[in-house]
Amino acid sequence: MAVLERTADAIPQPGLLVWLxxxxxxxxxxxxxxxAFVFFLFGGMLAQSIRLELAVPGLQLTDxxxxxxxxxxxxxxxxxxxxTPAAAGLANYFLPLQIGAADMAFxxxxxxxxxxxxxxxxxxxxxxxxxxxxxxxxxxxxxxxxEKTYSTTAGTDLWLIGMALMGFASxxxxxxxxxxxxxSRAPGMSxxxxxxxxxxxxxxxxxxxxxxxxxxxxxxxLLADRRFGATFFMPAExxxxxxxxxxxxxxGHPEVYVVILPFFxxxxxxxxxxxxxxxxxxxxxxFATILIGAYSFSVWAHHMFxxxxxxxxxxSIATFIIAVPTGIKFFNWVATMWRGRxxxxxxxxxxxxxLFIFLFGGITGVILGSPPIDFAFHxxxxxxxxxxxxxxxxxxxxxxxxxxxxxxxxTGRRLxxxxxxxxxxxxxxxxxxxxxxxxxxxxxGMPRRYADYPNDPTWVVLNQLSTAGALLLAVxxxxxIAAVVLALRHPPDQPADPWEANSLEWATTSPPPEHNxxxxxxxxxERPVFDARMAAAAARAAAVDDGxxxxx
Amino acid sequence: MRRLRxxxxxxxxQETKFFLVIAGWGxxxxxxxxxxxxEPAGTxxxxxxxxxxxxxxxxxxxxxxxxxxxxxxxxxxxSQEVQDAEADLSSAGxxxxxxxxxxMGRIPDPSLAPLAVGLGVALIALGPVFGIAPVALGVVxxxxxxxLWLGAARDEFDATVELDPSAxxxxxxx
Numbered sequence: 162m163a164v165l166e167r168t169a170d171a172i173p174q175p176g177l178l179v180w181l182x183x184x185x186x187x188x189x190x191x192x193x194x195x196x197a198f199v200f201f202l203f204g205g206m207l208a209q210s211i212r213l214e215l216a217v218p219g220l221q222l223t224d225x226x227x228x229x230x231x232x233x234x235x236x237x238x239x240x241x242x243x244x245t246p247a248a249a250g251l252a253n254y255f256l257p258l259q260i261g262a263a264d265m266a267f268x269x270x271x272x273x274x275x276x277x278x279x280x281x282x283x284x285x286x287x288x289x290x291x292x293x294x295x296x297x298x299x300x301x302x303x304x305x306x307x308e309k310t311y312s313t314t315a316g317t318d319l320w321l322i323g324m325a326l327m328g329f330a331s332x333x334x335x336x337x338x339x340x341x342x343x344x345s346r347a348p349g350m351s352x353x354x355x356x357x358x359x360x361x362x363x364x365x366x367x368x369x370x371x372x373x374x375x376x377x378x379x380x381x382x383l384l385a386d387r388r389f390g391a392t393f394f395m396p397a398e399x400x401x402x403x404x405x406x407x408x409x410x411x412x413g414h415p416e417v418y419v420v421i422l423p424f425f426x427x428x429x430x431x432x433x434x435x436x437x438x439x440x441x442x443x444x445x446x447x448f449a450t451i452l453i454g455a456y457s458f459s460v461w462a463h464h465m466f467x468x469x470x471x472x473x474x475x476x477s478i479a480t481f482i483i484a485v486p487t488g489i490k491f492f493n494w495v496a497t498m499w500r501g502r503x504x505x506x507x508x509x510x511x512x513x514x515x516l517f518i519f520l521f522g523g524i525t526g527v528i529l530g531s532p533p534i535d536f537a538f539h540x541x542x543x544x545x546x547x548x549x550x551x552x553x554x555x556x557x558x559x560x561x562x563x564x565x566x567x568x569x570x571x572t573g574r575r576l577x578x579x580x581x582x583x584x585x586x587x588x589x590x591x592x593x594x595x596x597x598x599x600x601x602x603x604x605x606g607m608p609r610r611y612a613d614y615p616n617d618p619t620w621v622v623l624n625q626l627s628t629a630g631a632l633l634l635a636v637x638x639x640x641x642i643a644a645v646v647l648a649l650r651h652p653p654d655q656p657a658d659p660w661e662a663n664s665l666e667w668a669t670t671s672p673p674p675e676h677n678x679x680x681x682x683x684x685x686x687e688r689p690v691f692d693a694r695m696a697a698a699a700a701r702a703a704a705v706d707d708g709x710x711x712x713x
Numbered sequence: 714m715r716r717l718r719x720x721x722x723x724x725x726x727q728e729t730k731f732f733l734v735i736a737g738w739g740x741x742x743x744x745x746x747x748x749x750x751x752e753p754a755g756t757x758x759x760x761x762x763x764x765x766x767x768x769x770x771x772x773x774x775x776x777x778x779x780x781x782x783x784x785x786x787x788x789x790x791x792s793q794e795v796q797d798a799e800a801d802l803s804s805a806g807x808x809x810x811x812x813x814x815x816x817m818g819r820i821p822d823p824s825l826a827p828l829a830v831g832l833g834v835a836l837i838a839l840g841p842v843f844g845i846a847p848v849a850l851g852v853v854x855x856x857x858x859x860x861l862w863l864g865a866a867r868d869e870f871d872a873t874v875e876l877d878p879s880a881x882x883x884x885x886x887x
Contacts, residue, residue: 179823181825181828182823182824182825182828183823184820184821184822184823184824184827185820185823263820264820268820268821269821269824269826269827269862269865269866270827272824272827272828273827273830273831275827276827276828276830276831276832277831277834277835279831280831280832280834280835281835284835284838284839315842318841318842319839319842322838322839322841322842325838326834326835326838329834342728343728343773351727352726352727352728352731353727363731367732367735367766370765371735371761371762371765371766375758384841388841388842389841403754404754407754407755407758408754408758411755411758451731451734454735455734455735455738458738458739458742458759458762459742459746459759461755462755470752471750471752471755472746472749472750472752474749475745475746475749475750676820
């Protein structure tokens, strides 16, 4: 079939100017992914510094101020310079391909979103060049700690400006994603034939559209406090510090789903392919995604239980309820695998790893949704372990799964299975070793965001285990980098559909031509490529029966 | 009954229903939250979510009405058989995706405009920290990029109208 054949018009290797001027969603997607991964490595180095500092009691590498800067920049980088743009990168590259579009609805706006993101990220990082160093206020920027009185470095102002620029970029990007899904679908692709990954990106974009303006407004208010004498959050001047927490978490909790939902989509793409079954309950998964998005706006103040000024029953019940649609998704993923013809290539390994790690994060999150337990665990290492279970399980594992799964489409090359398995094994072991001890540390009452801790033998051992795990995670990343470098040294050789997958991106060449498709197969279900493959197989069988072609 | 269905948005396309559901959810939770917590910040945020989503839904409804999509047409489009038949008719040409997009002006040419505008905005945003200097520096790429952007958009619009005169009138009417 024409749509499944490989063509020779792979995109030529472009020069720097081509990347600077490109409005092609595929190049912009690659720019997002590359930038995000570079920031991921930098954020990971900061995490290693944190773990090395905590390997033994006392201050080794830095002082309390430097430690505050370390965890502030680590959190900011991982949430907003890695996870969010990584999701945006995958969405940029694959959303138009999955719906049969030639590009995003607003290609130039798409490029502007990327440049605003990158420049915003560089503004945040430029705090390292500021007198006093980068921001030291935590990625949550709580006031009055973030006010000028307590955080004197200009790095904090740069953090606020950079975050606002990135927020603006995300809003523009979300408008683009929503418009593209609503207006650029190929003929036959009704909303209930849209691939699950694209559905998740759509819901993510709605979350961004309604939550990031709140953050951007709050950042500007805080900048006005710090630079122009405003008093929005200064209690001594009549301001309200709790208002910051409301505004931040009204963005912050949906932000968790902003970074996780697209990766839920990735998992929903990978599992059916390597189970050789359609996704169990396609429509249920969509409704669960919408429910998660809607509920995510009603749980923000479970981060504020200990302030004593929020409704505990309301937010506690809402937090318990949001576990239900997530549970539906888990059920559907497991039911998809049930009695499937499972094969465990590297993408599937990461998907199963995701299920394991994220499930832990979900369960420990429900526990924290209970106010009496939250009062005990708040600001302890239990919370650190929980959020890493959610965010590393929910984004990093799925991100690596997506890379192994879609790398052939991105580049026409396949990543090494052998290196991928080593990478996965190191990360699974490293993750468990790093964060399981932290649950115990949290239960023992070790507070987070402190550079030092008492010389208790149990705490020392648990911290050293955690540091060893972190080092394993760092070393375990090397096979992935090696796999990418080795793959890129070879010419593209992958067919259009190396995995025998389902959605429309596999109907075009690897990598796709400039306008994405020469022809698109008829779209009669949410699995048009599977349908086309079956139709081709049926036609071949009929031809064999008729004697037009020789049988196998 | 038919009127009620229309008022509740049951006959609207899926994407409109999607935003209507979010609008309904936001407003519902805002009301519940107010009577549970009597807390203004959260109530305003939730109400704002509902209203903002309602604005998007209203825009989609108005756009559908303005482009002549009345109820029967919406129902007809919702029918999967008709959709499939339309897809069959277009499958030879794949809905136009094999048309040279650049010639139709549907995909812009590569341009430095987005980078220039982004650089300008980023430099201007540094004003609160570094004073007037970055603002003055940022205005240059911002204006240059904006002019480049608008000029290219105008050229593409003209090219589109030249290839398909109805596209221009449609855009103007909207």
